[in-house]
Amino acid sequence: MSNIYDYSVPQTDGTELSLSEFKGKVMIIVNTATGCGFTPQYKDLESMYEEFHEKGLEIIDVPCNQFAGQTPGSDDEIHEFCTLKYNTQFPQMKKSDVNGENELPLFAYLKSQKGFEGFGKGPKALAMGVMLKKIDKDYKNNPNIKWNFTKFLVDKEGNVTDRFEPTASMNEIYGRVVELLGK
Numbered sequence: 001m002s003n004i005y006d007y008s009v010p011q012t013d014g015t016e017l018s019l020s021e022f023k024g025k026v027m028i029i030v031n032t033a034t035g036c037g038f039t040p041q042y043k044d045l046e047s048m049y050e051e052f053h054e055k056g057l058e059i060i061d062v063p064c065n066q067f068a069g070q071t072p073g074s075d076d077e078i079h080e081f082c083t084l085k086y087n088t089q090f091p092q093m094k095k096s097d098v099n100g101e102n103e104l105p106l107f108a109y110l111k112s113q114k115g116f117e118g119f120g121k122g123p124k125a126l127a128m129g130v131m132l133k134k135i136d137k138d139y140k141n142n143p144n145i146k147w148n149f150t151k152f153l154v155d156k157e158g159n160v161t162d163r164f165e166p167t168a169s170m171n172e173i174y175g176r177v178v179e180l181l182g183k
Contacts, residue, residue, distance in 0.1 A: 114163035
């Protein structure tokens with residue numbers, strides 16, 4: 001497969017959502033968790049969705065339980081949590097793997113387009129580095145998703161333009177979304 005529009009994502013009802021439905025739109029594709037220190041990012045994602053959905057922003061939310069078991073619930077429980085606690089309106093996909101032998105092909109593609117470039121600076125970035133070194137000594141040198149709330153930005157032409165680790169500033173992501181929507 002050669003571009004983002006060749007991929008689909010399993011939805012909670014068992015059907016596949018083809019990303020070709022989003023041609024001409026900006027996408028944020030994010031792996032999420034309900035019991036993570038980064039879970040409050042749902043608030044910022046929902047805020048961006050409310051502000052920019054009508055202007056062409058789509059958010060593809062893929063719950064994942066691969067990181068410290070921080071998404072233990074069923075698809076229905078995850079959806080209920082997100083809508084009640086964060087009033088999320090963007091669609092949630094079926095809980096899926098983003099690394100390893102059962103990873104969604106979409107995430108293999110995303111990682112091939114934008115590898116890991118570090119956690120940035122600051123206390124959270126430092127803490128993530130220390131924790132990951134215990135899990136995967138070579139974490140800096142592989143493109144795997146490192147943790148919940150890793151975000152990929154896709155422009156209107158289907159190019160994967162950015163990868164934001166969970167430690168990235170939501171303001172920085174907001175700025176890139178504005179920039180990509182303006183093109």
